[in-house]
Amino acid sequence: MNSQKIRFFRQRIPSFECIPGCHDCCGPVTTSSEEMARLPRKSAAEQADALENLSCPHLAEKGCTVYVERPLICRLFGTTPALACPHGKRPEMMIDEAIEQQIYQFFKETRQVLV
Ligand code: SF4
Numbered sequence: 001m002n003s004q005k006i007r008f009f010r011q012r013i014p015s016f017e018c019i020p021g022c023h024d025c026c027g028p029v030t031t032s033s034e035e036m037a038r039l040p041r042k043s044a045a046e047q048a049d050a051l052e053n054l055s056c057p058h059l060a061e062k063g064c065t066v067y068v069e070r071p072l073i074c075r076l077f078g079t080t081p082a083l084a085c086p087h088g089k090r091p092e093m094m095i096d097e098a099i100e101q102q103i104y105q106f107f108k109e110t111r112q113v114l115v
Pocket residue numbers: 017018019022023024025026077078085086087088089
């Protein structure tokens with residue numbers, strides 16, 4: 001059920017080109033347990049380290065190491081005025097507002113865990 005929703009949302013979040021090498025919007029993020037289970041496991045120490053630096057344990061020098069499976073919140077960034085890219089990057093068409101609301105509803109309904 002949740003995997004269907006996740007697929008549905010992923011398909012409807014518009015993509016766009018970022019500034020190469022930029023990861024300024026990466027930081028501590030939360031995600032559903034289902035999406036978390038798709039990410040490689042990080043130790044508590046690695047998670048604590050990242051959190052202390054207000055970073056994400058999957059961020060490496062060359063960017064996101066889990067890009068294909070990155071959480072919905074990471075995908076949403078830059079596609080809505082509510083999460084605007086500080087460098088003005090955006091898709092041609094921002095996300096449909098109804099879909100955005102459904103995603104926030106999904107966040108509320110699912111247990112969110114720190115990535
Ligand atoms: S959305 Fe903006 S801040 Fe985030 S990685 Fe892309 S260019 Fe950088």
